[in-house]
Amino acid sequence: MDLSELASLRSAPVAPAAHVIDGERRFASDTATLEVISPIDGQVLTTMPRGTADDAKAAISAARRAFDDGRWSDLAPAARKAVLLRWADLIEANALEIAVLGVRNNGTEIGMALKAEPLSAAATIRYYAEAADKVLGEIAPTSPATLALVHREPAGVVGAIVPWNFPLMIGAWKLGPALAAGCTVVLKPAETASLTLLRIAELALEAGLPAGVLNVVTGEGSVVGATIAESHDVDVLVFTGSGATGRQLLEASARSNLKRVYLELGGKSPNIVFADAPDLDEAAKVSAHGIFRNSGQVCIAGSRILVERSIHDAFVDKLAAVASAMTVGDPLDPSTGAGAINSLRQLEQNLRFVEEARQAGRRIVTGGKRILEDTGGYYMAPTIVADVHPDDRLAREEVFGPVLAILPFDSEDEAVAIANDTDYGLASAVWTSNLSRAHRMIRRIKAGIVHVNTYGGADLTVPLGGVKQSGNGHDKSLHAFDKYFDLKTAWIKL
Secondary structure, eight states: OOOTTHHHHHTSOOOOOOEEETTEEEOOTTOOEEEEEOTTTSOEEEEEEOOOHHHHHHHHHHHHHHHHTTTTTTSOHHHHHHHHHHHHHHHHHTHHHHHHHHHHHHOOOHHHHHHHTHHHHHHHHHHHHHHGGGOOOEEOOOOTTEEEEEEEEEOOEEEEEOOSSSHHHHHHHHHHHHHHHTOEEEEEOBTTBOHHHHHHHHHHHHHTOOTTSEEEOOSOIIIIIHHHHHOTTOOEEEEESOHHHHHHHHHHHHHTTOOEEEEEOOOOOEEEEOTTOSOHHHHHHHHHHHHHGGGGOOTTOOOEEEEEGGGHHHHHHHHHHHHHHOOBSOTTSTTOSBOOOSOHHHHHHHHHHHHHHHHTTOEEEEOOSEEOGGGTSOEEOOEEEESOOTTSHHHHSOOOSSEEEEEEESSHHHHHHHHHOSSOOSOOEEEOSOHHHHHHHHHHSOSSOOEESSOSOOOTTSOBOOSGGGBSSOBSTGGGGGGGEEEEEEEEEO
């Protein structure tokens, strides 16, 4: 893609953002706003509505009406497909503008942002659009005297709450299958990354999505998110974010209408490197990128590297060389390898983890500091901490920053024990030339994804989901449809 417009886009004024409710731009019902701070320089980029409970209720009512009157759910699947494909085309046509807006909002380096945000979102929406008219019902095997049919019907109003690290990519993982299934949606973006989701919602209306089918309300989770979670008019709730918030959403479901709740709650993903890895230089490069790209703000980030003791020191040196060579800085510079931390609060949390490890006597191999502070932005050097113990907080809790914990192991059994000794179970990886070992590890590691001799990059054809406290349900693949359909049996006596 031609990046020649970057200079003008990076300095373009950003108009005050507005909710998208019932096909209209709306400001908060009490006119309150939140400042949007750019992590690039710490300056105010624009404002957005500080949504109220009334705003969220208005969006839910719009989605309820739109679902119940059938303006979207009763369309032929092929007709829904046509609208979604037009929407994907518009996102792709405006990809650079959207990507730059997102980078200014959340700090992801532009090279990754283009692919992982608007282009990924467009591809996801196309994928589910193409599947919309290919999801079939069933005829059950019964006696000749009975006809049994299984219908798949859209579940209703979907509440979607998405995080700040990849708002478009993760948002599209919810929106694509929900809308293709015929549901209507009320989406609540993260306070620190709302602008691009508002922009693509406007493009959805331009593509022909009927008013009320997709509503986006900005504001604080304790107000907007809580109202969505507690509503009796929301049938399904999907969420990507922290475990603490996930628990609150489950409680809200129990207090209200027992809506189905699907959660993706992050991880502390183990990346296991055996001495017989096919290419240790490649393993070091890919593993470093698996934690340091987007400044470690990735749900599946390989934040724990377990290294067989016989190669431990040499492999740590290789990792350090890759980390030290990474260019951290202006995320709108195409040569930048890692951009800004999303917020000052997140940066300070990252640094506290490192300082605690330092005080515990762990070895800070590289990084561990805030950098480029003179820019006013929020930047941190890629950080490697060695000699980490399995019971350290750094080995057990999600940092969500560019901080890598290194743990040695002596045997396959020990590697499995350390890998599984966590509350999480989202992603993992194994580097080995031994095919039998690879299959053993795939079976034994408790995680929703097990990479072998790579890290990241799984496409839409396979599901993303976790076990244990990484959540339930799955994004991506045709399995994602399961969240947004109800099954209805027709039992017919002939």
